[in-house]
Amino acid sequence: MSADRKATWLQCALIALLMLIGHSAVAEVYTYIDAEGNRVFTDQPRRNAKKVDIAPSNQIKAAPKKPSQASNAKDKPAPLFRYQLLRILAPEPDSTIRDIQGNLIVTVTNDPELQPGHTYRLLVDSKVYGGASRSPVFPLANLDRGTHQLSVEIVDEFGRVAERTPNQPFHVMRISLAQKRLAQPCKTDDYGVRPECPVKDKPPEKKSSILPFF
Known part of the structure; x- marks a missing residue:
């Protein structure tokens, strides 16, 4: 096998292996030598194929984002204003x-x-x-x-x-109406004006006893 052919074969084998690994986290990988003496990788078990042990993934979980200070920061009241x-x-x-x-x-x-x-x-x-x-x-x-x-x-x-x-x-x-009337008696013009002098309490006007002259 020439050097160029061998390098090409190694590249193809590596790519195939990476594709198989990325295809499924739980997929099993097998390898065997074909009739031309080339090593082949596959996810299908077959006669004379050997299972390849794959190291567990070394993925790093992203750290949870901390809430920004701006979102958590509350409006703090200013110093209390004082009046003189x-x-x-x-x-x-x-x-x-x-x-x-x-x-x-x-x-x-x-x-x-x-x-x-x-x-x-x-x-x-x-x-x-x-x-x-x-x-x-x-x-x-x-x-x-x-x-x-x-x-x-x-x-x-x-x-x-x-x-x-x-x-x-x-x-x-709270002076009663009666007390207010007593302190300041209602006059004729006060009825209906002052609360303590309702119109209903206004005395009737006296009629003149002098007959009109004809």
Whole structure:
């Protein structure tokens, strides 16, 4: 066998072997010498063929990808902003509110001005009253008679309390209509105008006893 023919045969044999190995991870490979003295590799068993032991695959499994820091990173809140001043303007501390329906307007002021994403939150008797708002004016309605505690918070977009006023007391006196009429009697023009002077309670007008002159 010439050198060129032998080299060609070795190349063909190597290619055939690689194809057989790549064909199936569990395929069996056999080898034999044909009539011309050439070594042949095949996956089909036959007489006088010997099984070739194939070393196990040395494939390296790819390492699982770690989640990127960007996907896992959460938006960390910035340092909490602090206000120099937060104060309730009205009502004044320990003031008395006289209203039949128990209504009240609360106003607040702060310095510096309210920051973006920040809101006011009103607390009556340490409980949140209504929802958070960017308005510094809070209308309260139907408060019970008696003494209450009032405070206001400024919260940021993460729900953190940036500032809070101390609790300050105020008193609600819900005067009845009868008490109001007693304190300020209804006049003719008051009926239908003042809540304590309904039209149905308006006394009938007195007719003149002097006959008209003809």
